[in-house]
Amino acid sequence: MNARVELHVAVGVIDDRQGNILITLRPNHTHLGGLWEFPGGKLEAGETVPQALRRELQEEIGIDVQAATPLIKVRHDYGDRRVLLDVWRVNAYNGVETPREGQAMRWVNVRQLNQYQFPAANQPIIKAAQLPVYYAILEGRHIDEVLANCRRILQQGIRLLQFRVKSLAVELLPAALRAVQDYCRQYQAVLLINADLPLADAVADGWHLSSRALQNCSARPSGATWLAASCHNLAELRQAEQLGVDFVVLAPVQATTSHPGQAALGWAEFSQLTDQVNLPVYALGGLGLADLDQASQSGAQGIAGISAFLAAS
């Protein structure tokens, strides 16, 4: 096969709405045989990705896809072939999943996907499958405000948060963090701590690097379940990818009052930048919950926000 040609592959992440994802085993005689995969296959001439997804999932597991949204695009060079994995989350389908090519098939808890052997290209897909569509950045000028904001975010169903609180007095940070961690535990939410805060000894689900911290970071810190970073341009996105961060926030998509001097990217540039890295990317800057569809069509994992999740509901 010509290694110069990029194979465009439609891939489906199918969940059962109880936290399990459908995976199948690639038959031994095929490319990357013996590894687990998300069902899917190559686009045929003239097909769109949703058309190919629908056909492949019908052929491979006997389901009829009714609704799907873009999740992530991953480019990978296996040496003998280059692939563009165009991964969609399947939101609705008819029929019963049945392995129609004799392949092994399993429903696996999304948090346990890491225990299965997947092709090298699949790492960012697994991250994207595990991550939610909203990422809330927690701020507040005093502890009561931080906690009120935290409650509001959690009560809206958001389960991924960053403890940033840059405007809080430093001596109040440990107590604020403890209280926020208690809330997050109650709601089974994941809490990342902004690595610029003087909280390096804290135990955290993960760390979020500012773009400056990203530039000064030469190796992924050990022990972090989740590592995220803030990016504003392609150089920073590439640096995040090289460092092995799990996901990034790319900003500002729209002009904001909090960063008046910064030029907005707009959706076209957001999409063009996101397309160049194999990372889940949250869109940040002047966005609200209602921008999710636009974000998803522009290649985003979802929406990140500070005030976006605090608006009166």
Ligand SMILES: Nc1nc2c([nH]c(=O)n2[C@H]2C[C@H](O)[C@@H](COP(=O)(O)OP(=O)(O)OP(=O)(O)O)O2)c(=O)[nH]1
């Ligand atoms: N379906 C799928 N393919 C993947 C994943 N990860 C990954 O690297 N790939 C690669 C393996 C293959 O080189 C290519 C997909 O091709 P495929 O073998 O599934 O194609 P197909 O279903 O059209 O199969 P065939 O008609 O050629 O037998 O993408 C994944 O998670 N799912």
Ligand SMILES: [Mg+2]
């Ligand atoms: Mg296939």
